Amino acid sequence: MQKEAPTKEHLLVELERVRQKIAELEAVQTERKRARKALGQSDSLHKAYRWLEKCVERITTQLAAANEALQAEVAERLQTDAALCQIERRSPNASEREPEGERMEEPEQHFRHLVENIREVFWVSDLNNQRLIYVSPAYEQIWGRSCQSLYQDRMSFLDTVHHDDRKHVAVIFERQARGECTEEEYRIVRPDGSVRWIRDRGFPIKDGSGGVYRIAGIAEDITGYREAEEALRRGEEQFRTLVESMDDIVFTLDREQRHIGLFGQWLEKYGLRPEQFLGKTVREVLGDKLAPVHEVAIGRALAGERAVYEWSIDSPQGTIWIQTSLSPIRDSDGKITGVVGVGRDVTERKQAEEALRQSEEQLRQSQKMEAIGRLAGGVAHDFNNMLTVINGYSDLLISRLAPLDPIRKDVEEIRRAGERASHLTRQLLAFSRRHAFQPEVLNLNAVITNMDKMLRRLIGEDIDLVIFTDPGLGRIKADPGQIEQVIMNLVVNARDAMPDGGKLTIETTNVEIHQEQARQLADIQPGSYVMLTVTDTGCGMDEKTKSHIFEPFFTTKEPGKGTGLGLSTVYGIVKQSGGAISVDSRLNQGTIFKIYLPRVDEAIESLKPGATRAEPTQGLE
Ligand SMILES: Nc1ncnc2c1ncn2[C@@H]1O[C@H](COP(=O)(O)OP(=O)(O)OP(=O)(O)O)[C@@H](O)[C@H]1O
Ligand SMILES: [Mg+2]
Incomplete structure (x- = not known):
């Protein structure tokens, strides 16, 4: 058990006892001097006297030291008491006890100077009668009320407390009365109505027997901190709300490229949780294949740059494009401690960009085809007129020549060449849509079925021809001869693309073309096809070949094998029929041509079975 410190009273009693002892000893010493004189020269007595003298000397030294220590302790106690008494004297309740003009002791002066100049309110109250013994002047600054009002009625303090916090403060009083140390925050209302936040700490003062007889405390105005805290909390809340309502994902990385923070509802959209990222490096999250691009960018951000880049990742929903921007995070010394990044799903923008690029390409392509068509059509038209003259006169000449006339063969050669030239110009005219066009309401399935035998003969045995016709197929309005020519040209091209055999599929079906597809197919209206x-x-x-195939005279075939007019004819016919054509091709894998022809509601007037078969372009040189 700890030994209790002696109280002032004990020390004073002790001091008095020591003083008496000294007085007694002094008396003994005087007695001794007198006895020595009386005893004179007796030897044994002299020895006894020497021994006694030494004992007295030793005890005197010990007592003097004890006396000195006690004197010091008493002086110290007296100083502390004086300081407290001075505080008590300062309080108006005790003012009658204060002797006027008394010079203050130095420690007391320091103490008073201190409590009267600190920003905090220092207060002392009596536990027994609830009287306020002292409150420092800072109270008037913070509370905007006089200290006097509190001295008069300590409990009036509760009136200064914010209505909502009064119960709380009453509980604090109760706890303090029980001798508890308290540290609580509450609001007060100043006379001008402004509200201040106070942090109040109270602690018990105990007397020598350990009983609490006073409570002291320090109250400080923490409104500034509370406001700053509140502003910070609001800022954080706003940041969180903002980030969580954004489609973007915000993340932070430390210098080791580990995820230390991750926010954004974007995560939810893709079924991701922050735990899948936190504490992990970018490489651990994204894998070795994707990591390098990020690591380079993070490295740049850690070097103080801002890095913006786009990347993609495959997901069950398709390819997701993400734009990431990274910036360095700096501490108050400007040292870079990590990286903050914003990831934005830019898939839609990417898709729109791609669609725009495609439709621009389409537009460029159709403008090019338009220009070529006009040029080719103009030339073909003039040629056709001249060929009509050449062929007409050739016929006339042949009819006038006798069958065995030596020049008849030459004229017949001219006639045949003229016929081939006419065929070419007809194709050019078809491409430039200047061909005579006789549209009829047709069932495309019937056209294909009629051609079936001829097509099989055309492609040979090595190629497997499969035809799927949709029994519910809608009708179209087109020139049946031209449609046959379209099918024929596509089939011949497919055959030429499969010299070692393969599979050729012809299929018909109804489709609805929506706005977006219509835009991609260029120049057609959304609707039923x-x-x-x-x-x-x-x-x-390859891409390069694909971009030229509809141009007249573009061919990859050997000279003499192809004219390069097949697909340009197809293109012209499809356009003339109000349709569109698309091609999808992979090198060494195959090609898909899709032709869209507008569906019509009109009934079929007449379908001429075995209607004019268009000749395949192949073999016409
Ligand atoms: N199904 C296909 N597979 C691969 N390439 C094709 C296919 N269809 C067309 N092509 C390419 O398109 C080019 C142009 O075709 P197009 O039909 O216009 O002319 P051609 O077949 O070369 O000659 P022509 O048809 O006048 O005899 C071809 O030379 C070929 O390179
Ligand atoms: Mg061809």
């Missing part, structure tokens, strides 16, 4: 698909498993085309 009949789609003809011709698919082969042949050599396919």
